[in-house]
Amino acid sequence: MAKPKPPVQKNETIELAFEDLTHEGNGVGKVNGYPLFVPYGLPGEKAKVKVVKVKKNFGFGKLLEVLEASEERVEPPCDVYLQCGGCQLQHMSYAMQLEMKHKQVKDALKKIGHLEHVSVHDTIGMDDPWRYRNKVQIPVGEKEDGELMTGFYQKRSHKIIDMDTCLIQDERNDRMVETVRRIATRLGISAYDEESHRGMLRHVMVRTGQATKDIMVVLVTKTKQLPEQDKLIDEIRDAFPNVKSIIHNINSGRTNVILGKETKVLFGDEYIYDMIGDIKFMISPKSFYQVNPTQTKKLYDQALAYADLRSGETVIDAYCGIGSISLFLAQEAKKVYGVEVVPEAVTDAKKNAKLNRMENVEFYVGQAEEIMPWWRNQGLRPDVIVVDPPRKGCDEKLLEAMIDMEPERIVYVSCNPSTLARDLRVLEDGGYATQEVQPVDMFPQTSHVECVSQIVLKEAGTQ
Numbered sequence: 001m002a003k004p005k006p007p008v009q010k011n012e013t014i015e016l017a018f019e020d021l022t023h024e025g026n027g028v029g030k031v032n033g034y035p036l037f038v039p040y041g042l043p044g045e046k047a048k049v050k051v052v053k054v055k056k057n058f059g060f061g062k063l064l065e066v067l068e069a070s071e072e073r074v075e076p077p078c079d080v081y082l083q084c085g086g087c088q089l090q091h092m093s094y095a096m097q098l099e100m101k102h103k104q105v106k107d108a109l110k111k112i113g114h115l116e117h118v119s120v121h122d123t124i125g126m127d128d129p130w131r132y133r134n135k136v137q138i139p140v141g142e143k144e145d146g147e148l149m150t151g152f153y154q155k156r157s158h159k160i161i162d163m164d165t166c167l168i169q170d171e172r173n174d175r176m177v178e179t180v181r182r183i184a185t186r187l188g189i190s191a192y193d194e195e196s197h198r199g200m201l202r203h204v205m206v207r208t209g210q211a212t213k214d215i216m217v218v219l220v221t222k223t224k225q226l227p228e229q230d231k232l233i234d235e236i237r238d239a240f241p242n243v244k245s246i247i248h249n250i251n252s253g254r255t256n257v258i259l260g261k262e263t264k265v266l267f268g269d270e271y272i273y274d275m276i277g278d279i280k281f282m283i284s285p286k287s288f289y290q291v292n293p294t295q296t297k298k299l300y301d302q303a304l305a306y307a308d309l310r311s312g313e314t315v316i317d318a319y320c321g322i323g324s325i326s327l328f329l330a331q332e333a334k335k336v337y338g339v340e341v342v343p344e345a346v347t348d349a350k351k352n353a354k355l356n357r358m359e360n361v362e363f364y365v366g367q368a369e370e371i372m373p374w375w376r377n378q379g380l381r382p383d384v385i386v387v388d389p390p391r392k393g394c395d396e397k398l399l400e401a402m403i404d405m406e407p408e409r410i411v412y413v414s415c416n417p418s419t420l421a422r423d424l425r426v427l428e429d430g431g432y433a434t435q436e437v438q439p440v441d442m443f444p445q446t447s448h449v450e451c452v453s454q455i456v457l458k459e460a461g462t463q
């Protein structure tokens, strides 16, 4: 039987009641059972909506006017919130953001993993959910009068928004970007233009150590030369006496990738330091380092609690990056093996182990799904395995090797509840039980959620 036609038409203006939220934070309202997804709509609200896209089974709308507002609606503090694609939830109270993330995890476990019985704790939030990011990479553009401007791209475009501040960035990052922009304008340094592939300064990247207060600034140019280089360095140092590292990175390609291969140190070292808990990290311009150290500490503490180490265990940390979780685990384990596919990250991991005088960790470069079966075939039998994969989750071969190795506990750190739920189902079918899941809000004001799960071998644990 042919499906009935959608009950709305493109460009039609309707009144809509929102019942739910999508994972991206869009409001969901229904017209005769036909769902419409509308950015900035909140459950419990009524709004005037323009239908902008109609598909067979669902459509999209644009919020024109809120007719009945939810108590959870708040005024977004950022002036460019509606243009910029960086944040999605500033119109929602922080309590509602945390609840939305909790529900997102619970729903995924139920719908994808059939794990409705698993206890999902309330999301661990921040006391102050603003100014948490320790790293900014911001494109540079030029105004009509030749003055440089810096700002993120408008949603779904490469048009730079002229902005002075980003409210989720550390204030020092904002001030450094503003300082470079002002000095570079005065020194006649031009902005790179993507379309014509002309000009110099492409991006300004700033990293700050939250605990150490170290600052690194990276000037990314298309050209090999950076005119007035000495003046630029002196003026940045005058404005920021505690800047530890000024770097020139050259990226002459027509590409969306921000950093190029060639890097020159203009002042100081090629790295800065930061601390998470008692562990010190050396961070170079290209190293992956968690952007919210306050919440990272909470996430890693929970991972460590779920690993439940008593100093005699052998542990594997798969997808280990620069070894940050590995070093946390090594504080309490007998031996930790880390595996990571990016060779530079493994180099950093080894340096970080040395820096913290930890000798009970070994890092390997390779695909975790290749190295784990190899370890299994070599007879390695860890007590605990920690995985922290990218959004696509764990590879099947890795899950299979993990089950064969029969660790007593698995700790799964995930940035994507859907792939987490899929992989937990495989582990459940392979003889493991998911005990609990703890969501942690690493990215307030955005729709992303991170969580850490404790999984135990069924004979060893309770169900």
Ligand SMILES: C[S@@+](CC[C@H](N)C(=O)[O-])C[C@H]1O[C@@H](n2cnc3c(N)ncnc32)[C@H](O)[C@@H]1O
Binding pocket: 288, 289, 290, 318, 319, 320, 321, 322, 323, 324, 325, 339, 340, 341, 342, 345, 366, 367, 368, 369, 388, 389, 390, 415
């Ligand atoms: C979410 S990050 C976790 C990093 C680290 N655990 C941390 O907390 O900083 C995922 C890591 O997995 C790495 N990766 C991606 N695919 C991989 C694979 N097939 N094998 C091993 N590592 C991989 C990425 O390079 C990245 O460093």
